Amino acid sequence: MTLDLKKIAESYRAKVEDRRVIVCAGTACVANGALKLIDALKAEIEKAGISVRVDVHEENKTKKDMYLSKSGCHGFCQQGPLVTILPEDIFYVRVKPEDAAEIVEKTLKNHQIIDRLLFIEPADGKHAKSHDDIVFYKRQKRVSLKESGYICPEDIEEYISEGGYEGAKKAITSMTPDEICKLMLDSGLRGRGGAGFPTGKKWQFTLVNKSDVKYVVCNADEGDPGAFMDRSVMEGNPHAVIEGMLIAAKAIEATNGYIYCRAEYPLAVKRVRKAIEDARSLGVLGKNVFGAGLSFDIEVMEGAGAFVCGEETALIHSIEGQRGMPTPKPPFPAKSGLFGKPTVINNVETLACVPLIMRNGAEWFKKLGSPTSAGTKTFALTGHVANTGLVEVPFGTTLREIIFNIGGGVTDDQGKPMPDGFKAVQIGGPSGACLTPEHLDVPIDFDTVKAYGAIVGSGGLVVMNKTTCMVAVARFFMQFTQSESCGKCVLCREGTKQMLAMLDDIMRGDADEETLVKLEELALAVSQGSLCGLGKTAPNPVLSTLKYFRHEYEAHVIKKKCPAGQCKALCAPEIDPAKCKGCTLCAKKCPVNAIEGAPGKIHKIDSEKCIKCGVCKETCKFGAVI
């Protein structure tokens, strides 16, 4: 029997209330107290004599006055907890449980907007009433993130009411595997995990290899520090990933699926598991899906903390219960992958695009992006920028648009605007590069950034202001790749260690110009002598900073000075005796008790104990800490 999705959608719409209060329950909003807020809202709503539904699945079918639901991540985490009120689309930020009573009284009962809970645009100080009034959202093109933030991620019926699983149904009941592969190829969809390989081609390669068992693996091992778009999709719209996997299963004639998710994302794991269960009980996963003969089911596997497992061959070994070490290709997973069977591995964001292409067509998707990179891409905008969060824009958008318009510009450490503060942006995580003000107007897509030694990668964008030391940034990434190197290739294992040691020397003032030459030589050797993407790209942060910020390296090795004032050995904070009034504030605030002094006496910093956290400098009202 074919599942009637339209009927499910209709019955869902008939039973759900128009009046709706949506509280973001993504990882960051929960950290900020979203769950307490939901409890407070529920209590206040009931106290006001309004009937409220909190669980869409509750048996009682009679309509209530309103529906209080949870959503996934809006990608605006810094402003959380976030509350959206429908149908007006009123958007409240930084809402606390104490605000619940006022929201119920003013907004829910009397349709008044509470100004103090609205987002204030950093550029002009104006209050923004809804998502569409906020520049951060207005200038984005939210396609794959559209539903995250509105729909309840734990409700399969709501996903269906938004057109969900229609794409899978179409693919499974009325298309051949070849047609599906061709549609993906025509759409220009390329892998969002880093390499940008055409998805349709990957599927075709797997389809031609006949086997009784084939696998679709969703790579949700989002290891790049500073990237969290996959987490957001899994938390906010997990059924989109499952639908994408179903379509892939039909396209390559697969029988089994795996979602390999980082254990650092417990909420995403929970939501995906729930979504799989619901999909199973509805019959969109399991035997004879949509009555068309396809049998496909999905298992979730949690990673155990190894960055290298994002590499596809390493990921396969990890699912097989081994150490996650990459192996040479060929054989490609398309031929011999998981348990030696043909396997297709796609990233979360890629899979989430698949149902949309199925629904809206290849042309629609193609038109969204740049000539060589179709569609939109979600970037995780973080660091020294006013609006941190997830930014989905068409490929071909410039960094200037993302950082200055959508992101609201560069800030200092305390989040205050720093108009001329832009120094660099790190794109693509530990495999990426640092780009500079001169790259701000480059349209970003898979191919354009390559010319500058960068990659789009998973889409991490870390903005850095002028107080950031670029040598320290390079060292940070080097330390990351060094500790995550699996140890298989000598140049990756030992080379990254030596590169790290050289960077340490530079930061300690123990290096000379010769070190820079050696560092560059070794960087090239590591990238050429490593098997997998981790080693091949590990030197990128060093190479790009050497290229664009060589003067900073030179200042460290020649003048023995850190221009940003960050390298401890090259500049320790001191108290200017002429300015110190002996107020004792810095000594009180110092978290490690490194400051000695009595009231009225000139204070002194013990450089041995000092951790250079900068608290004394921030605290001093007289500018005596230098």
Add this chain to the structure above:
Amino acid sequence: MTGQTDAKLEQVCKIIEKHHSDGSKLIPILQEIQEVYRYLPEEVIDFTARKLKVPAAQVYGVATFYSHFALTPKGKYLVKVCNGTACHVKKSIPVLNAIVEKLKLSEGKMTTDDLLFTVETVSCLGACGLAPVLVINEDVHGMMTPTKAVAEIDKILAQEAAK
């Protein structure tokens, strides 16, 4: 004591049975065993290897390859300082240093003698909007400073002292 050990071993047996003694499920099996003991004791690694009929070296290899597995007991409070890129540029290292200093730990010794605290760094919790982030067991604390972090530790110390 022996009773407790037996009860735990019984749990291990149940975990292995649940996964049908399937060697390819080694990682989920070890993850569940670690939940029982809070780390992977050597004798349990040997026991698991025998049960799964795989060499102990393979189990040990997996247990040492992945950073989530611990071969020494961890503290009651697992303090994770996120040092992902976003947290790092927003000065997560001073936060870490302040906690390490407060608990009198050092590199190579990140668990307190009373097994109350273990301090670790993690490389991104995906909560970059709240950078720098500190996670104590399950609780996420955002927008940390060295002072705020030390205050969180003090809070736990006070709670424990009151017990």
